[in-house]
Amino acid sequence: MQNDGPSQRRSPPGWLIGDSHPLGRGTRTAKVRQWIKSERTEPNGARSERWQLLIRGRVQGVGYRASCCRKAKELGLSGWVRNLSDGSVEVQAEGPAHLLTELCLWCERGPRGAEVLGVSHGQLAPLKEDWFEIRH
DSSP: OOOOOOOOOOTTOOOOOGGGSOOHHHHHHHHHHHHHHOOOOOSSOOOOOOOEEEEEEEEEEHHHHHHHHHHHHHOOOEEEEEEEHHHEEEEEEEEEHHHHHHHHHHHHSSSSSSSSEEEEEEEOOHHHHOOOEEEE
């Protein structure tokens, strides 16, 4: 048998050096989940963002939420839309920035019968949801 010296480590036959101290399954799974959560990108490579849109005007009672939900689903976005007690509508949508911009432009017009006075928006931390819904 050949002396490998003190600086080299020997493995049992049939084992790789890395196998002598494997990561526990739970540790590896947790690290992978954390990486996936922090680095989520869309299939085309765009990073996912989450925007909050507040739409003011005559936007309740005109089918705004249902139309907005259809548009967001058509764009492949996730999130939700709801009426607020002050008569405005809130949208939280998540996806690539260019699709969020397209939804924001749609929100400035709204469906037939809506009179949009203004849309303000802010950015939130992504939640990684995979659906879009109407909230009540």
